Amino acid sequence: MGRKLLLDKAHIEGIRYYDTYRSNGGYAAAEKALKTMGPDAVLEEVKKSGLRGRGGAGFPTGLKWSFIAKPEGVPRYLVCNADESEPGTFKDRYLMEFIPHLLIEGLIISSFALGANSAYIYIRGEYAWIPDILEQAIAEAKNKGWLGKNILGTGFDLEIYVQRGAGAYICGEETALIESLEGKRGNPRIKPPFPAVKGLWQCPTVVNNVETLAAVVPIINIGGDEYIKYGTGKSTGTKLISACGNINKPGVYEIEMNISVEEFIYSDEYCGGIKNNKRLKACIPGGSSVPVLPANLLLKTAKGETRMMTYESLADGGFATGSMLGSGGFIVMDEDQCIVRNTLTFARFYHHESCGQCSPCREGTGWMEKVLKNIEYGKGKMSDIDLLWDIQRKIEGNTICPLGDAAAWPVAAAIRHFRDEFEWHVAHPQEALTRNFGLAHYADPLPAPVAAV
Amino acid sequence: MLLSSFAGKNYIKMAEEKKLFKVKIDNISVEVEPGTTILNAARQIGGEIVPPAMCYYSKLQGSGGKCRTCLVKVSKGSDADPRPMPKLVASCRTTVMDGMEVSNITSPEVLEARKGVVEFLLLNHPLDCPVCDQAGECHLQDLSYEHGADSTRYEFKRRTFDKVDLGDKIKLHMTRCILCYRCVYTADQLTEKREHGILGRGDASEISTYISQSLDNDFIGNVIDVCPVGALTDQTFRFKNRVWFLKPVDAHRDCENPKCCGKTVLWMRGNEVFRVTARKDKYGEVEAFICDTCRFDKKDVKDWIIEGPRKIERHSVISQGHYVNTVKPKDALVEVLDGRQPKLLFNIHSESQVNRPDIDLSKIHGPAHSDDFKK
Known part of the structure; x- marks a missing residue:
């Protein structure tokens, strides 16, 4: 059994409520941080832990916190990004729904470290029932003196507010989230200035993912030095993975970042293998925006090493032969899945969710969707594949926010690794409507890398 | 009072000490004030190296960054941190650093990206x-x-x-x-x-x-x-005339509106004022905004004090009208005909129902209709 830090008490009945949470060791970290440690000591501990942002980019949290500007007389804000809208990712939902106090405790500790007296939870509009759970938990915590004025007699004040989004994926981008929180249209801001300098209401702001903030609790509990002992290398601690697709046991798993991808998919502790004894064809390891990998590149890196569930190992080989851990939305596809159709689905999503502010993303996402639709429905041309490649290349990196990249990467990776499947769709338009390309050679062992002479 | 005068002194001191930033754009050096954007630094140099801008407007605060036509490559961040920027940046919203080196038209990557953006905009x-x-x-x-x-590669319905x-x-x-x-x-x-x-x-x-x-x-x-x-x-100008058939002249009037500068361009044909706009500089940005009374309601030459013809850039299609320093071509026909006037079969103005010079096209509401020319 892998060790757990976040979901270790998730099985306890009633952990959703304050009394159960508290009697099982909850709020011990907040007590420790506020009473015995200062804000600087908390920051130091988080830095030491090597905790990396769990929202997708994997930026070191301690470093992010240390960037926050501290001008005199200007309030600072902590914003919890709970706008979890990436297709394939549903880990934060689990945390907020079942252990809301873990997030609130994390928010208290983090706000204390940052010197923020207001914290906002910006939650995805479609999670319609969760704000009630969170607000109930906040009320409980406030009743017990964990929120409000002069918490635990330390002189530290904190209020937590829950704000619902209105169902836009783009509001998961931190500056769009801030705009939306201010009551404006959710358009990403042009950076710089970064939120750490001018964020919410033009004040210094830190935006963190739900899981990141929750992970602060075990870090304070066990200490940064102990936290490093979980995981491997720079991928410290545990990570929530939301596994879905053609697997026997879809769900949210907490993994220690020291297991292999193969183990994660096939062991009974986690996904339990591919459904109906089919063969693995491809996998998107970190949510819809990260590159898709064929089975042979997923289990072993191009260098022939075993691919591990860590930030580094999944990214090994760059985008040419690697992918990203991203937000942990692990989508597994078996031999019956069609990559072209899957790519079309993602392209449709990004087209629908583009905010329309900058031209490459506004126009390019729709174009890619239309071209992919043609290919999928037997009206494609061979030149369309090159056209798609060219469109994604002109979107990537040229947009205001990462949504453009997120729209371009899945298309790029699908063409890079599954070009013959696209070509087959174009060459056999009638057949492609009735059957799938199948596994083909995507699970064949890769040629052994030749050592450079 | 005390505070403000102190701040004022400080400001003067700062202005004296203000160090200019050295920037290189396409290998041309320029010194600009800190806080200047790359685009504005390029505009100080001028010429071909100025990135095009479709959404940035220097008179409007917060504009820019959206169209992505002004993307440039920062090959050296600054003297202090010489690392290049990882992505192309929007030059209209990126401020310069001391020692920054920027490539615009010298970077094939930038030109390629710009071509892509133009294609997206035209899609x-x-x-x-x-x-x-x-x-x-x-x-x-x-x-x-x-x-x-x-040509376009887009094959779908627009x-x-x-x-x-x-x-x-x-x-x-x-x-x-x-x-x-x-x-x-x-x-x-x-x-x-x-x-x-x-x-x-x-x-x-x-x-x-x-x-x-x-x-x-x-x-x-x-x-x-x-x-x-x-x-x-x-709406008062739609379908009235093509801009290159009109003669732009600078004019002004004492506008009642205190916020309006009253300095405009009249777009005329003969003595008819077809439309009134603000004065635009070479980047297409207005020099000062004008009020709606000046723009829509003062369509009579008598309302205005004419200053003279407006300078329009030579390559603009508007200057195809050659309304300044025009040399009337010599009428060769008279010479050929030994001084006799060419015989007209009929005078079009007396025969035609349309083309009546006594009707001011600019005064007709909406596009002109044949009914407008009925006697």
């Missing part, structure tokens, strides 16, 4: 220039002429919208819009209350008043001037 644009009032002074026309490809009257003075033709947001910033910063904005998202976003209503404010006419394409046009 859903109707390309109805032959019937568009903006033709001849359209930034998108210039941009696609300079940076675009000669997005269209219905035309909307935003009151009796402004026409919105959303199909042509490139969503630069300039008109939104104009309404925000020039008028008391913004009544229009962006609705919808992605490629379905549109400029709209939500529930059809007219834009009514004494400065709202400026949205026509800031619009880089033909999405917002002057």
Whole structure:
């Protein structure tokens, strides 16, 4: 059994409520941080832990916190990004729904470290029932003196507010989230200035993912030095993975970042293998925006090493032969899945969710969707594949926010690794409507890398 | 009082000590004040190395960054941190650092990206220039002429919208819009209350008043001037004339509106004033905004004090009219005919129902109709 830090008490009945949470060791970290440690000591501990942002980019949290500007007389804000809208990712939902106090405790500790007296939870509009759970938990915590004025007699004040989004994926981008929180249209801001300098209401702001903030609790509990002992290398601690697709046991798993991808998919502790004894064809390891990998590149890196569930190992080989851990939305596809159709689905999503502010993303996402639709429905041309490649290349990196990249990467990776499947769709338009390309050679062992002479 | 004078002194001191930043754009050095954007630094150099800008407007705070045509490559961040920037950056919103090195037209990567952006901008644009009032002074026309490809790779139906009257003075033709947001910033910063904005998202976003209503404010006419394409046009000028048939002259009047500078350009043909606009510089940005009274209601030469012909850049199609320093070509016919006048079969003006010079086209509401010329 892998060790757990976040979901270790998730099985306890009633952990959703304050009394159960508290009697099982909850709020011990907040007590420790506020009473015995200062804000600087908390920051130091988080830095030491090597905790990396769990929202997708994997930026070191301690470093992010240390960037926050501290001008005199200007309030600072902590914003919890709970706008979890990436297709394939549903880990934060689990945390907020079942252990809301873990997030609130994390928010208290983090706000204390940052010197923020207001914290906002910006939650995805479609999670319609969760704000009630969170607000109930906040009320409980406030009743017990964990929120409000002069918490635990330390002189530290904190209020937590829950704000619902209105169902836009783009509001998961931190500056769009801030705009939306201010009551404006959710358009990403042009950076710089970064939120750490001018964020919410033009004040210094830190935006963190739900899981990141929750992970602060075990870090304070066990200490940064102990936290490093979980995981491997720079991928410290545990990570929530939301596994879905053609697997026997879809769900949210907490993994220690020291297991292999193969183990994660096939062991009974986690996904339990591919459904109906089919063969693995491809996998998107970190949510819809990260590159898709064929089975042979997923289990072993191009260098022939075993691919591990860590930030580094999944990214090994760059985008040419690697992918990203991203937000942990692990989508597994078996031999019956069609990559072209899957790519079309993602392209449709990004087209629908583009905010329309900058031209490459506004126009390019729709174009890619239309071209992919043609290919999928037997009206494609061979030149369309090159056209798609060219469109994604002109979107990537040229947009205001990462949504453009997120729209371009899945298309790029699908063409890079599954070009013959696209070509087959174009060459056999009638057949492609009735059957799938199948596994083909995507699970064949890769040629052994030749050592450079 | 004390504080402010102290701050003032400080400011003077700062100004004296203010160090200029050295920037190199396409290997041309320039010294600019800290806080200047790359685009404005390039404009100080001028010439071909100035990145094109479709959404940035120096007179509108917060504008820019959206169209991505001004992307440039920063090959050296600064003297202190010489690392290059990982991505192309929007030059209109990126401020310079001391020792920064920027490549614009010397970087194939930038030109490639710009070509892509132009293609994206034209993807859903109707390309109805032959019937568009903006033709001849359209930034998108210039941009696609300079940076675009000669054909499109887009094979799908283009997005269209219905035309909307935003009151009796402004026409919105959303199909042509490139969503630069300039008109939104104009309404925000020039008028008391913004009544229009962006609705919808992605490629379905549109400029709209939500529930059809007219834009009514004494400065709202400026949205026509800031619009880089033909999405917002002057209803009092629509279909009246092509801009290159008109003669732009600088003129001014004592405007009652204290916020209006009263300095305009009259677009004339003969003694008829077809339209009034603000004065635009070589980047197509107005020098000062004008009020709607000057723009829409003063269409008589008598209302204005004419200063003289406006200088229009030589390469602009508007200067094809050659209205300054024109040399009338010698009439060769008279010489050939040994001094006799050529015999006209009939005088068109006396025969035709249309072409009646006594009717001022600019005074007719909307496009001219044959009924307007009936005797």
